Amino acid sequence: MKPPSQIRRFLRHPSGAVGLALLLFFVAMALAAPYLFPQGPYKMVARPMLWPGQNPDLLLGTDSLGRDLLVSVVYGARVSLLVGLSAALASAIVGAAVGLVSGYFGGWIGDMLMRITDAFQTLPSFLAAILIVGLIGPSIGTIVTSIALVSWPMVARLVRAEVLRIKTLDFVQACRIMGMPDWRIMLAEILPNSLGPIIVATSLLVANAIIIESGLSFLGLGDPNMMSWGGVIGNGRSALRMAWYITMIPAGAVVLTVLALNLIGDALNDVLNPRLRKG
Amino acid sequence: MTFSILDSARAEPVTTAPLLSLEDVRIDLRPGVPLVEALSFDVAPGEALAIVGESGCGKSLTSLAVMGLLPKNLKAGQSGKIVFEGMDLATASEGKLRGLRGNRLAMIFQDPLSALNPVLSVGAQIAEVLIAHARMSKAQAKARAIELLGEVGLPRPDLRFGDYPHQLSGGMRQRVTIAMAIACDPKLVIADEPTTALDVTVQAQILDLLTEIRKRTGQSLILITHDLGVVGEVADRMIVMYAGTVVEEGPVAEVLSRPKHPYTAGLLAARPSGSYVHGGQALSDIPGTVPAPDARPEGCLFAPRCARATARCREARPPLDRAGARAVRCFFPVDGALA
């Protein structure tokens, strides 16, 4: 594994480069939000439903409450990326742990863990998220938890498959013979070698988490203290007839962010999992 | 009019014109990198020709080229003439080829498990050839497919018709692919290492079956193999391929007893004594390996591994010298019987 060459290959990959550029744009937006617009997204700045361009100071116009849509969109990037990254990270950690243990030990422990993983994967995930967030209360914490709770099985399956392959390789056998403890073999030998699929899966998990979060916010189950793209879209629904831009501008932001992550995932897959490519 | 293709084919008089004739066939991986080159040979009607050579010599590509089934990445790099029953297959339309394949020209592949579709019954896979080429109804095709399964030696063929490939043994599967190949009574059957993937115990049975069918139907057979032991039993004539081209050609008995090319001689010498045993003696006991397509020597392709090589061999490619039924591509052929 030579990371620099893989990074170069990723950047030379057309979808990798485009996806990364798009994502960086939104990341920059999220980071810069409080400096660009210190007043925050909730301040009313002008007449409601001002179309983009009607007022040169308000690039994207105003929403149905007279708030600057541009500010909402910029702040929305923060929520989407924050929730997406935290949920993906949490699922990746849980999934990797379950996959490692189940693949490494196999036997009845592995079987049982996989059965439980299957069961989690069978749950209607969005419904479960609504249940958790709706009943316990909408906050970034519950949203992230509920998304992670339904997303980890995919990682667990991938990691398990990797572990089953890697654990038969000579160097792992050698570690065993040397008497290295199981946990060290798992963390120091097997995990680093199964990072490829984990990284690819994580990029797709971020995308998926962003979709779930925006869906929850769209239904009014977002964190009430944070301006989220889904929330803006949901609020714009009633004004669709007169001011469709209120809905479609943040919708475009969601689609572009998810698109960027999917492109990155595709490129990562080509770069990190060459075994899977057809020659 | 019930004058079917099958009847007319049988009625054809035996002529000296070859059934299949390859003329200077070349298959380029990319311009200047041939996988197969300067390949010429004939197959007479009713004849059994063996093609032998180490793995990677281009035997499979040759047979796929005849079938018009070269992998996509190699199709553009194909040149030369492949004349079958007077038609140049290399320039024939896909529709024409489709009419010939499975009908006048059939192929048996190496691994019957992967060559059979796992989700279709073996009977259906035989019947569809008959429906495609012999214009049979479904019921007729099924009846004939059951007959064919019997002809290739499956017990209770009526029951086997509905079986799926995974339910049969390796030998039975290969019998099924043979039934598929001979379903429309083709003029030429190409068998690409038909026994390599099978148990040693059934290899002889499959070869006997191929010989029996050929004798019974008068079909021509190209048997591709890397097992010199089987050549004498099955084939009339043989060609030896090395690194993508023919290096020696002749009647089996003559070539086996008096090889002219140092490569052939090496292959024969490498055989375990008591020869003629089945069991896939690997043809790799000559020192060195077949050169990769993009690393072939300028002169004689065999020079790097040849004990007789001289400066001349390393500078120029020897031509394929014909003398009667024999041909050899070597400046300094071996002469005399094998010790």
Next chain:
Amino acid sequence: MSLTDTSARRAPAARLALPPWARFLLGRLGQAFLVMALVVIGNFVIMQMAPGDLVTVIAGGADMTQEQMADLRARFGLDLPLLVQFWNYVAQLLTFDLGYSYRMNAPVWEVLSARLPTTAALVVLSLLFSVTIGTVMGVVSARRAGTLTDMGINAVALVLYAAPSFVVAMLLVLVFSVKLGWFPIAGLTTVSAGYTGWALVKDMAAHLVMPVTALCTFYVAIYARLARSTMLEVMDQDYVRTARAKGLSETRVIYVHTLRNALLPIVTMAGLQVSTVLGGAVVVETVFGLPGMARTAYDAVFQRDTTMLLGVMFVSSLAIVIVNLAVDLLYTVLDPRVSLK
């Protein structure tokens, strides 16, 4: 090696004695049981974690003293130890009693069973259309791999794959209802028209076009990508070359020999996807005002109707488990290598 030892020891004679179909069924039922157990436990945990309880819901508007509320809690067994409460919940579910919704003033199952058909229709139609359209796209794409057609289909799939269902729903409403006026904006029927028979079916179909489309697009993209990659993989298989060597028509090679095999992973995926499509139905039913079960979940959240919400989760999971079982059976029909006899 030790691995083989354990696997040999783990196959007791009693298990081998069962016929394959019984083993298959037992395995599947076991898995189904596990899923339902997970749902029940999850439901119970969430119920405990949620602020407030059934009594606060009932008390909601009405004025109640602390004593009256304590009284009610005792009546519902909410003062019992947690394990007892859990057992009571399980026992109640075992008789398929999903509880009583004090918000709707009706038993939960009565409400849900009336709304289940709409959701079922939405989910089944969406799955059917997305599998069909996605597969067709994938097949075309794979056959023209590397051409402009292929790139076009890939681009479409990429965009659809990035668009959440509610975004698609809003776009459809904007374009086809608001701007063009082609389809009704909400509901399952035109109530005022009082259609019957064929006219009613047509009316419902018109109402379902946009919801089904909104729910489909994401999955169309998934199946298009999946079908393309599996078709390409299968086209490389030896048996496809055999089919060509037999001189079969290209149509037969593609649809009988290639697609039959490429369908296997697609069916597996469709089975896995029932649950996510059902989740998407919540959003779609909400946007299009469809009187379905998923929509009920949404309403229940805002009315703090915990019993109803847990009921939706339970019924949905049960439906998914049953559909998954059906998909497994379908798979055994499609793939003769998985035989139950």
